[in-house]
Amino acid sequence: MLSLARVVYFTTNGASVRTFDRCFFGVIAKCWPKSPVVDNFERLIRYFVSPSKAFSQLSGMVKQGPRPLVICGPSGSGKSTLLKKLFKEFPETFGFSVSHTTRKPRPGEEDGVHYHFVSVEEMQAAIENGEFIETAVFSGNMYGTSKQAVENVQQQGKVCVLDIEIEGVKQVRNSDRLNPLLVFVNPPSIAELERRLRGRQTETEESLQKRLNTARVEIEYGSTPGNFDIVVHNSNLKQAYAALRDFIVRELETQQNQGSVVSVELKLR
Numbered sequence: 001m002l003s004l005a006r007v008v009y010f011t012t013n014g015a016s017v018r019t020f021d022r023c024f025f026g027v028i029a030k031c032w033p034k035s036p037v038v039d040n041f042e043r044l045i046r047y048f049v050s051p052s053k054a055f056s057q058l059s060g061m062v063k064q065g066p067r068p069l070v071i072c073g074p075s076g077s078g079k080s081t082l083l084k085k086l087f088k089e090f091p092e093t094f095g096f097s098v099s100h101t102t103r104k105p106r107p108g109e110e111d112g113v114h115y116h117f118v119s120v121e122e123m124q125a126a127i128e129n130g131e132f133i134e135t136a137v138f139s140g141n142m143y144g145t146s147k148q149a150v151e152n153v154q155q156q157g158k159v160c161v162l163d164i165e166i167e168g169v170k171q172v173r174n175s176d177r178l179n180p181l182l183v184f185v186n187p188p189s190i191a192e193l194e195r196r197l198r199g200r201q202t203e204t205e206e207s208l209q210k211r212l213n214t215a216r217v218e219i220e221y222g223s224t225p226g227n228f229d230i231v232v233h234n235s236n237l238k239q240a241y242a243a244l245r246d247f248i249v250r251e252l253e254t255q256q257n258q259g260s261v262v263s264v265e266l267k268l269r
Contacts, residue, residue: 073185
C-alpha cells in the first residue's frame, strides 16, 4: 500500500497518465507474484478502468478538500459587494480564483488581482492547451478560470471562490473534479439592474442593452429549480448577505461532520 500511495503522489504531482499506467501495474507485479488470479485481476482493471480514468479517480482522491464556491449572477446584481463582505468577515477561510479575460481593464482594476488581462491570441492558445476548467464569451469578451488559479487557492488550504458566467456554470456544475457549491445572485428587478449599470457610466447604450438582454436569460436560468444550490435575492444587501453567509457556514459544517474535509476554520476578523 505504501508503494501504491507513492504512485498516487507521484502521478498527481505532474507525471503523465502513461507513467501512471506503468507505475500502477508495476506495483501490482511487485506486490503479488504472478498467478492466474493476479493475471485475471490485472486484465479486469485494464478492461473496466482505463489508465486515464484510474488516474483521474486517484487524483481526485488526493486533491479532496472543501468544495469550491461558485457565485453567478447578472452584471450589477451585487455579486462583488457580497463577496467583499464575505472576504472581510472570513479573511483566512476563502481565496479568490482570479479569472482570465480578453476585455480591457476598467479604472482601478489591477492585472493579476481583479483579472488576468490577456490578448485573444493568448487566451485561445491557453484554451487549446487545456489550461482552463471553464470558459465563456460575454459581451464579446472571453472569460475563463484556469486550473492553476483554482489549485493556487487550494494549496493555501482555503475554499476557492469562482465568480463566473452562466456558460461557465454549465461546464462546472456536473464536474466530479470540482463538485462546487453553486450560488446565484438575483437582482431585485431588471429596472433596478438598469439603474445600477447606468450609474457605473462604463457602458454605451448598445452595450447596456446587450447586458440587460443577457441578464434576462441569466435570471431565467438562475431561477430554474435544480440549477443552483441556493438563489440569493439581493433586494436588501444586509438580508442577502445573511442568507449567503448562513448557507456557506452550514455547508462547511456539513462537510466537516461528514469527514469530507479535515478542517476549515471560519476565523472572524
